[in-house]
Amino acid sequence: MIHLYKKEIYAVFGNPIHHSKSPKIHNFFFKLYNFKKKYIKICASKNFFLDEITLFFKKGGKGANITLPFKEKIFSLCNNITKRATIAGSINTLKKCNDGKIIGDNTDGIGFLSDLLFHNIIKKNFNLLIIGAGGASRGIIYPLLKFGCNIFITNRTFKKAQILSKEFSKFGNIESVFYKNLRGINFDLIINSTSASISNELPLISYNIIKKKTICYDMFYMNKKTSFMSFCEFYGSKNVYNGIGMLIHQAAHSFFLWNKIFPDIKKTIKYLFK
Known part of the structure; x- marks a missing residue:
């Protein structure tokens, strides 16, 4: 039985992932706009990461960021892929649409x-x-x-x-x-x-x-x-x-894809370095 997430969940998948600052950044974004959402990090198996990401969305996950070593290996999971992701040859952002389809994007560039x-x-x-x-x-x-x-x-x-x-x-x-x-x-x-x-x-x-x-x-x-x-x-x-500024901005563009709001960068920087 799949136990569904109790709130709207987003995640970053990578291996290793312990060093990731993405949860701190995105959870601040959510707090900034009073969203009752949560962002977590998941250390995915190098052999079964596609299954794990698929399960994440089946359990109710709404969006995900993909980092090393999976960015070039996630294309098969997507129903639609943006032009910039196609050109870059890698995907770092996934969005599950209301119809269940997955969009693959790249916000790194x-x-x-x-x-x-x-x-x-x-x-x-x-x-x-x-x-x-x-x-x-x-x-x-x-x-x-x-x-x-x-x-x-x-x-x-x-x-x-x-x-x-x-x-x-x-x-x-x-x-x-x-x-x-x-x-x-x-x-x-x-x-x-x-x-x-x-x-x-x-x-x-x-x-x-x-x-x-x-x-x-x-x-x-x-x-x-x-x-x-x-x-x-x-x-x-x-x-x-x-590259910390790049990390913040690529996160902001991912957040925009998910929520149609571009978060306040200056407030985020102030929060991260206070």
């Missing part, structure tokens, strides 16, 4: 762009360097190109950067560049999309590409400065950021 706009650190025609050609970079390329930026992408395995640049070239100006050729380009914004900071390591880039006005953004977040942020500061950057 729009969340990242929203955070850059929130901090006023992006303009059209900016030269952006994305370090890394994995799933994290895939999620942000389309919104940045659509906004009107020029993207350069580099990766330790250069062929992966070439594949991404070719795939997204129809949406705007994007070019793959060898690490050793980066020094000849003036970058307005450098984005670390690799997982190097998780292990306190650095991506393979030269300090020569970092200038005083260069904005540096690590998509990874932690309670202190990441290794990438410290590296960029040491070599002169006066503007460094981590």
Whole structure:
């Protein structure tokens, strides 16, 4: 017998998931608008996660966020998939509609762009360097190109950067560049999309590409400065950021999909860092 949830439940699925700040963010959103809803985190089995997410919705779950390592493996569960999720090749947000159908969306890219706009650190025609050609970079390329930026992408395995640049070239100006050729380009914004900071390591880039006005953004977040942020500061950057703002904004876009309300970002930041 399936025991139904007693209140409207939302969840984030991942493995590992203990570190996730999503419940704190979303439960604050609910409190902000007096919603009698709850957001939880679920450590899903790597072999049976589709069954577990299906059960979650059968028990009355209304929406879910999907994080590593399941973002690229959830498509078969969805009845409808948004354009941005299709282009990104990954899904981080699910919504169960009143007719029982599941919508799959990706709010990572729009969340990242929203955070850059929130901090006023992006303009059209900016030269952006994305370090890394994995799933994290895939999620942000389309919104940045659509906004009107020029993207350069580099990766330790250069062929992966070439594949991404070719795939997204129809949406705007994007070019793959060898690490050793980066020094000849003036970058307005450098984005670390690799997982190097998780292990306190650095991506393979030269300090020569970092200038005083260069904005540096690590998509990874932690309670202190990441290794990438410290590296960029040491070599002169006066503007460094981590991914907590992206997390808040992608959560806000998920919340909007579920509730048709875009939550107050300033109040959320104040709550998280009080």
